[in-house]
Amino acid sequence: MKTLLKYDWLYFIKTPRLIIFIALPVFLSALSALSARYMNVLLEYAMASEGIEGITFPDPTIEDAYIQFYSNYSQIFMIVFIFIGVGLLTIGITKNHYPFIFTHAVSKKNFLLSKIIILMSVTIVGMLVGAMVFAGYTYLLFETFDGLYFSLSLLMFILSVLFVLSIMSLMSFAFKSYIAAISLSIIIYILLTSLTGLKYGIFEYFPHRIFEFPILVTQKELDFPMFIASGITLFLSVFMIFMSIKVFKKRSLM
Amino acid sequence: MSLLKIENLVKTYGTFKALNQLNLEVKEKEIYGFIGRNGAGKTTTLHSIMQFISFDEGIISFDGKPLNKDDNSYKEYISFVPDVPSFPEYLKGREVLMLTADFIGIQKEKQKALIDSIIEKTYLPYPNKKVSQYSRGMKQRLAIACGLLKQPKLLIMDEPTSALDPIGRKSLLDLIKSLKNEMTILYSTHILSDAQNVCDRIGLIENGTLLLEGDIHEVLNHKTTNKYVIESDKTQEVYKLFSKHAKFVKEVDLIDNQVHFSLKESAKQRDIHALLATYEVSINRLYKQSKSLEDVFMEVLDNENTA
Numbered sequence: 001m002k003t004l005l006k007y008d009w010l011y012f013i014k015t016p017r018l019i020i021f022i023a024l025p026v027f028l029s030a031l032s033a034l035s036a037r038y039m040n041v042l043l044e045y046a047m048a049s050e051g052i053e054g055i056t057f058p059d060p061t062i063e064d065a066y067i068q069f070y071s072n073y074s075q076i077f078m079i080v081f082i083f084i085g086v087g088l089l090t091i092g093i094t095k096n097h098y099p100f101i102f103t104h105a106v107s108k109k110n111f112l113l114s115k116i117i118i119l120m121s122v123t124i125v126g127m128l129v130g131a132m133v134f135a136g137y138t139y140l141l142f143e144t145f146d147g148l149y150f151s152l153s154l155l156m157f158i159l160s161v162l163f164v165l166s167i168m169s170l171m172s173f174a175f176k177s178y179i180a181a182i183s184l185s186i187i188i189y190i191l192l193t194s195l196t197g198l199k200y201g202i203f204e205y206f207p208h209r210i211f212e213f214p215i216l217v218t219q220k221e222l223d224f225p226m227f228i229a230s231g232i233t234l235f236l237s238v239f240m241i242f243m244s245i246k247v248f249k250k251r252s253l254m
Numbered sequence: 255m256s257l258l259k260i261e262n263l264v265k266t267y268g269t270f271k272a273l274n275q276l277n278l279e280v281k282e283k284e285i286y287g288f289i290g291r292n293g294a295g296k297t298t299t300l301h302s303i304m305q306f307i308s309f310d311e312g313i314i315s316f317d318g319k320p321l322n323k324d325d326n327s328y329k330e331y332i333s334f335v336p337d338v339p340s341f342p343e344y345l346k347g348r349e350v351l352m353l354t355a356d357f358i359g360i361q362k363e364k365q366k367a368l369i370d371s372i373i374e375k376t377y378l379p380y381p382n383k384k385v386s387q388y389s390r391g392m393k394q395r396l397a398i399a400c401g402l403l404k405q406p407k408l409l410i411m412d413e414p415t416s417a418l419d420p421i422g423r424k425s426l427l428d429l430i431k432s433l434k435n436e437m438t439i440l441y442s443t444h445i446l447s448d449a450q451n452v453c454d455r456i457g458l459i460e461n462g463t464l465l466l467e468g469d470i471h472e473v474l475n476h477k478t479t480n481k482y483v484i485e486s487d488k489t490q491e492v493y494k495l496f497s498k499h500a501k502f503v504k505e506v507d508l509i510d511n512q513v514h515f516s517l518k519e520s521a522k523q524r525d526i527h528a529l530l531a532t533y534e535v536s537i538n539r540l541y542k543q544s545k546s547l548e549d550v551f552m553e554v555l556d557n558e559n560t561a
Contacts, residue, residue: 003356007342010353014344096340100400102306103334104357105326252307 004106004114008088012122017084021122024080025130028072033137036065062142066153066218069134073127073157074193074211081161082168082189085119086182089172098253109245116169116241123161127154146218153217156230160210163233164189166240173248199225207233256315257282257408257438258303263312265298265462272298273309274462280408280440285430287453287470288442289551295462296442297337300412303440304334317407330358333401337413339393343386347378347396350385354400372399377425390417398426402433409433410440415448427452450474450547458554466554474545480504481543482526484513492535500529514543 012018035042040057047055092098092111101111131154139145167188172181196212203209204225210233213226258280265273273295280286290296301307303314305323314321316328341350348369355365373381376399379392388396394417401409411430415423430439430452443449449456456473458466466473486492492513496506502521507514517525530537 003353006356007353010342010345010349014342095343096338097342098306099304099334099336099339100341101357102326103304103329103332103401104354104404105329106357107326254301254306 001110001114004101004110005118007101008114008118011088011091012118018122020080020084021126022129024077025073025126026133028077029069029130029134030137032069032072033065033134033141036060036068036138037141039064039068060142062138062144062146063219065134065138065142066150067215070153070157070214070218073130074160078161078164078189079186081123082164082185083182085165085168086172086178086185088115088119089169090178090181092253093176094178102253108248112169112173112241112245112248116165119165120162124158127158127161149218149220153214156210156213156217159230159233159237160214163207163210163237166237166244169244170240170247173244173251176251205229205232207236255282256280257317258440259313259315260299260303261313261315263299263302263309263314265295265302265307265309272462273302273312276312276459276462276464278457278464278467280438281455282438283435284454285434285439285441285452287449287456288440288459289444289446289449289456289547290459292444294459296444296459297412298462299459300334300410300440300442303410304329304332330404331407333404333406333409335394335397335401335409335411335414337416338390339397341385341393341396344384346384347381347388347392348373350396351381351399351403354403358404360403368403372403375399376402376429391419391422394418395422395426398429406437408438408440410442412442413444414441415443415445423448446547446551456547458551460555460558465558466550470547473550474547480517480519480521482515482517482523483539483541483543484515484537485539486513486535486537488535489513492530492537495529495533495535499533500526502526502529 012021037060040060043057044055047053087094089112092101131150135145135147135150164185168181168185171184171188175181175184192208193211195208198206199209205228207229209226209229213230216222216226256279258278260276260278263273263276263278264271276295276299278288278299288296288299298307302309303316303321305321305326308323317331319328321328342353345353351369351372352365355369360368372378376395378395378399380387385393385396394414398411398414401411415426418426427448430441433439434454441449441453450470453470455467455469457464458473484492489508489511493506493508496503496513496515500506500515502518502525504516504518517523526540
């Protein structure tokens with residue numbers, strides 16, 4: 001397992017991917033705080049230059065910064081994460097690395113788990129660095145920052161990353177193609193995020209709601225269904241990773 | 255004692271039977287040439303041994319123990335060199351070897367010396383260059399280096415010379431010969447001269463079935479050749495004599511100022527001498543044409559097709 005982790009780690013450090021996973025969150029974090037703080041000024045300036053006068057925008061609040069942060073992360077960071085993540089998960093097929101790895105006494109379960117661990121670890125580190133930059137910048141610009149609720153919201157976002165990763169994993173090991181895995185992962189992700197508003201009756205416990213939880217937490221709107229839905233999301237993520245292992249074990253390598 | 259034994263192996267892809275009741279036995283410390291045409295089932299067999307693919311029926315045993323799909327500990331003693339090796343392109347050749355050493359479990363302090371010796375042994379050029387800059391031949395050398403690093407009991411090589419230039423091919427064949435008493439080698443190839451050059455025993459596969467297996471010398475004498483050559487100062491005269499009067503001859507040909515002919519099955523070598531004596535024709539040399547592995551290969555396939 002240790003060598004598999006090293007093999008997957010090398011995929012990040014010997015290519016620009018690690019820099020992307022750190023630099024992108026840092027950039028998005030700084031951008032989120034700045035754009036939230038000065039969006040009203042920018043809009044007023046843009047409208048004035050077009051000759052539209054008299055419209056004033058309310059002063060931004062810290063909530064706008066949180067919304068901007070999670071919007072950027074769920075739209076830009078998550079798409080980059082899917083592209084790089086599926087690349088790592090399907091490297092055995094796309095780059096024909098299976099004979100190099102499986103000529104040794106390596107288990108398929110460990111092979112898959114190593115990729116999940118490395119992807120989650122790199123993502124968490126990148127997000128933590130990004131979160132620190134965001135916290136600092138936001139405090140500088142808004143002179144306030146709720147560390148506790150922001151940390152909790154970050155946990156929710158990391159759970160949503162794990163959920164997306166489990167979908168990517170299932171798609172990558174069920175289909176022997178990068179294109180199929182990436183297309184299906186993105187389609188499912190877009191579909192799930194577009195359904196976040198669906199929270200009537202039993203739907204309020206469904207895992208698609210995980211994508212709106214980070215913002216709800218920063219707004220301190222915590223309720224019981226949210227915890228149930230988070231628990232179900234975690235369970236489903238673990239189940240899908242388990243299914244990926246099962247599918248991969250049954251599948252031939254060539 | 256056999257190190258690897260395959261019994262009644264069957265592998266189907268849809269309705270196509272890639273392996274059909276394949277039986278094969280590789281003995282300890284021998285170089286076994288696994289020969290056959292492209293698509294005969296060689297790679298499928300090797301992938302089945304490595305459990306890269308599953309098989310439908312049959313038993314594969316390594317070191318006396320049948321392989322179990324949930325246990326791949328036997329791979330600690332086997333190295334596999336694929337026909338088209340592929341490595342992480344972002345790593346240098348030496349880094350690939352270090353990673354391989356980690357997979358094998360070689361202690362860190364022993365790695366450098368061992369890797370250096372393997373690089374020297376396999377003539378791996380530019381170990382400090384990235385794999386992305388390697389040619390196919392260099393990647394094949396790197397794959398062999400990775401394979402040898404394990405110091406395996408069984409080294410499986412799938413068409414290892416296919417991407418090498420003539421000099422590279424010769425040095426690889428020399429390397430294989432030098433490994434003769436160190437490990438068992440299962441060497442798959444369709445280049446028959448290579449197999450004839452290095453192998454102790456061979457197995458000929460066609461349509462997923464082993465048609466012939468045995469010691470290389472036995473195989474070359476699988477059917478005693480009945481082809482002869484006469485060298486003479488009067489080649490034309492001998493050629494005419496054999497064409498007109500030798501009833502025991504099946505075919506006669508004049509090649510490179512030599513008379514080549516094959517005998518009918520009932521004929522004997524003394525019939526040739528009797529004919530030459532009768533017509534008082536002097537010759538310089540009469541000899542039996544030696545058989546190449548290619549002749550045997552074609553012969554066996556012809557017989558198979560006729561059957």
